[in-house]
Amino acid sequence: MLFDFAHFVSMLPDIWKAFGETVLMIGIALTVSIVIGLPLGIILFVTDKGLFWENRFVKGILSFIVNMIRSIPFIILLVVLFPLTNLIVKTTIGPVAASVSLSIAAIPFFARLVENALREIDKGVIEASIAVGAKPWMIIKDVLLPEAKSSVIQAVTLTIISLVAYSAMAGTIGGGGIGDLAIRFGYYRYDNTIMIATVVILIVIVQVIQQVGDLIAKAIDKR
Known part of the structure; x- marks a missing residue:
């Protein structure tokens, strides 16, 4: 039988536990x-050429670190970060x-999305503020973030969806969650x-997250 409903019902406690572990991982x-x-995404944006905190050195170093982490496949990053995870x-x-590896993978991903969201802002608005x-902090607080808030919400949505996929991979090496359940019961057995x-x-999780994220982004989009 391809799908045994009675067996599914009997496994509901394990499924709920795995779901809770996934939510915990993603939440952290x-x-x-x-x-x-x-803040990392904001710094990447405002230190770019022609902006009020232009700094090629800072921009170059941060971009290198962000690109380096993003270039490492997540399953490898999980293993590489075992010593750091054990330390923390x-x-x-x-x-x-x-969640340690998930966080380190998500930080540069989200930072780049924030940077791209800020790039969508009309430069004339920034120039008018200057x-x-x-002051720079006022521009960030009163201009950049309010103007980009809809795009930032979409960035949060994409980050959560990516974390769902990453959390499933984390289950393959003992991270728990839905991925772990799928490997231990679905694959091995x-x-x-x-x-x-x-x-x-x-x-279902991904679809709900995407729909909710889109609704919030549209609701706060003043354009």
């Missing part, structure tokens, strides 16, 4: 990526441990019911 990583990635959380397995004597259920759950 998203929080860290916003707290660090948002004293273990390399479980959702909290996996002309009236606005040839359990089609669990495999189908986990795939459907991931699809």
Whole structure:
């Protein structure tokens, strides 16, 4: 039988546990990526050529670090960061441990999205702010972020969706979550019911996140 509903019902406690672990991983990583990635994306933008904090050295160093991390496949990044993960959380397995690698992968991803969101702002608005004597922090707080808030929400949405995919990969090496459930039960035990259920759950999660993100972005878009 391709899908055994009775077996699915019996596995619901494990599925809910895996879902909770996935939410925990994504929640931690998203929080860290916003707290660090948002200012990083702003710095990448304002240190670019022609802007008020232009600094080729800072821009070059940060761009190199961001590009370097983004160029490493996530499954390899997970393994490479085992020593750091063990140092921070004293273990390399479980959702909290996996959130370390998820956070480091998400920070440069989100930072680039924020930088691109800020690039969409009309340069004339920034120039007008400078002309009236606005200080850099005022421009960031009162011009850049308000003008780009819809695009930043979309960046958050894309980051969450990417974290869903990353969290599934983290499950392959003991990170827990839906990916771990799919590997241990669906793949190793040839359990089609669990495999189908986990795939459907991931699809539903992504669709809900995308729809909610789009609605929020449209609601706050003043353009």
